[in-house]
Amino acid sequence: MSRVNDRGFVKTPAAATAPTVPSPRPPREATDDQGGRTARRAARGTGGWTPWLYLAPALVVLGGLLVYPICQLGLISLFQYTQAQVSGGEPATFEGFGNYARLFGDPQFWQVLLATVLFAAACVVSTLAVGCALAVLLTRVRAVPRLALMLAALGAWATPAVTGSTVWLFLFDPDFGPVNRMLGLGDHAWTYGRLSAFFLVLLEVVWCSFPFVMVTVYAGIRAVPTEVLEAASLDGASQWRIWRSVLAPILRPILVVVTIQSVIWDFKVFTQIYVMTNGGGIAGQNLVLNVYAYQQAFASSQYGLGSAIGVVTLLILLAVTLVYLRLLRRQGEEL
């Protein structure tokens, strides 16, 4: 995991048949001689323009459809941009930070922001807890229960967000759903209350996102050397203690990745909220930032304001990403 040289691969049959090459040298471009194109150099050289040739399609697509729209997003957020400007009836007027001022002065924005953060945090914590617990459980059972759980999780993982949302709504339907019957809740409507609606969405989000955590962490645990765990259990460590003091530190890089991925996915939940609470709940009580931005832009034609919300979302996730990069670097990970 730490700075392993790229050349540190195990000899495979293919490698064994390859002609012997001089001892590995650090892959520094400065030492590349300008001489003939030897095999070594071709294999791990600067390659001149070749890497850029390979990268060109990706860079063009990303530049045109990711970087450019981001710049546009920032730009639109500085303009008064409503239906009149979209249809070309009026010129867009520059507003500076007017949209942001309006946004930050709106108590609903702060309410939505708080709801988004809390909802995402609850989703992340639940997803990680369920995913890690089940990953540990998977290592303790024989093949048949393991396969059953894996397949069930795979099914949940593969379910599209839209269908997952409608199915969960149906399960919790006050009139025809099986859950209310099983729990004896009568015709309690889950989507009416603010918290219970959020809770329902949380259940769906956890259901469809814990498999990623479970599978990844399970793969990580399987890669931990057996002796380490045996030693720990011989020394009388409890399962919880083994997890906390042995597995968790070894799995830290993997845990960082799944945590950050979960934060990012759960922070930008759109489909589930939109479908399950019918566009943000009664009187917008279940709005999260993404749905809020969508509603402002496409339902109220406040494109400038919607873009400003988009910029806020982008900045928050950028901050999360920077923390992630910092953590990765501290682990001495080689990119």
Add this chain to the structure above:
Amino acid sequence: MNPLRAGVRRPGRLAAEACALLIAVVVAFPLYWMVLSAFKPAGEIESSEPRPWTLAPSLDSFRRVFGQQEFGRYFLNSLVVAGCVVIASGLIAFLAATAVTRFRFRLRTTLLIMFLVAQMVPVEALTIPLFFLLRDAGQLNTLGSLILPHIAFSLPFAIWMLRGFVKAVPEALEEAAYIDGASRARFLWQILFPLVLPGLVATSVFSFISAWNDFLFAKSFIISDTSQSTLPMALLVFYKPDDPDWGGVMAASTVMTIPVLVFFVLVQRRLVSGLGGAVKD
């Protein structure tokens, strides 16, 4: 042998296994209920005493779904969008991943970090500028308006994940190929590509899912020409918040879920190892 099993006594293991099976049932239940409800006759779906089985399975709901305005067409549209995204982003990501793992060049690390950051960009926030971009390009209401953004958004993750697969191909193989006189292009397409293909398939699951599931773009960019609609929109035709046709919704959901499920089961083994690779190195 399984590491954690050593210290576990028999009753403990049986309890764990019962627990695992129970959880599997709970996790699978929504999917079971979806398929079951799709096959239930109308009277049983909208009954206040829902039963977890049906004695009279019927295809009525499916008939209603496929009879509804060109559902087959929406299915095909979804398939076209997902197929184009998978193929295009797969090829582009393969080239890019090769560039960043097989060459050392200036800005390489910077680019890698940029790909990582690009993964974090909330696609949803870009709906507004993309809407204007596509409008100016005359692409609104076409399948292209769904394909193009999805290629872009699935690229960073695909590149990041493919890196591990490309790296796993021994460099000695590359050296041998060049010594035997292969050109770069020949090595790339005739040696590296087939070796990386399994990884590429696993990676493509993610592009496939993001394109197949897409709801926001379909809702925002296909505004007036419903013949270009995709499945998620068709599904919501049955879902009217006040009076949903649950049988239709569940049947349409089943139809929409099955292709993804098949794809997933086919590549699941590679997926797990691929995730391990992408996460670990």
